[in-house]
Amino acid sequence: MSMVKESIDVDVPVRRAYNQWTQFEDFPSFMEGVEDVRQLDDQHCHWRTKVAGVQREFDTEIVDQLPDERISWRTTGGDAKQKGVVTFQPLDETHTRVSLAMDFEPEGMVEKAGDKTGLLDLRIRGDLRRFKGFIEERGEESGAWRGRITPGQSDTQTPPSGKWEPPATG
Incomplete structure (x- = not known):
């Protein structure tokens, strides 16, 4: 496996940066190559990406989520293998450091060549810059999910809030 680490300082309070990051379906607005993210429930998303002409679909599971501090995930199915964590560090009342480690x-020659040349590092750096612009220009987050997920279990006592709603059953 390869590791990528990037950070960026955003000019918003930690709560706003964290709340926006929990809105996974907004990721295509600032993540290059992410075509669609569908939130399935509080812990699972389905992703569709296209990078360097290679299309992938995969599922992720949030394994640890602590409001205003971190979100950790891993892939659980599909044709991508990854795991990572994004952390939120308040620098002061109106500035936050967002750090991503993945x-x-x-897989394949294109991805291996991109990994060796640092293409993913550049892409992640660009995604974080676009996130900075996205959250700073909006003036407020588009939603929030403040639930706590601990490794090995989910928090069923904290209902979702903000934009994301569980799928209707019928």
């Missing part, structure tokens, strides 16, 4: 398994 392990991934490059």
Whole structure:
């Protein structure tokens, strides 16, 4: 596996940066190559990406989520293997450091070449810059999910809030 680590300082309070990051379905607005993210429930998302002409679909599971501090995930199915964590560090009342660390398994010649040349590092850096612009220009987050997920179990006592709603059953 390969590791990528990047950080950026955003000019918003930690709560706003964290709340926006929990809105996974907004990721295509600032993440290059992410075509669609569908939130399935409080712990699972389905992703569709296209990077360097290679299309992938995969599922992720949030394994640890502590409001205003961190979100950790891993892939659980599909044709991508990765795990990572994003952390939120308040620098003062109106500034936050967002740090992303991700392990991934490059597959195929294109991905392996991109990994060796640092293409993923550049992409993640660009995604964080676009996140900075996205959250700073909006003036407020588009939603929030403040639930706590601990490794090995989910928090069923904290209902979702903000934009994301569980799928209707019928």
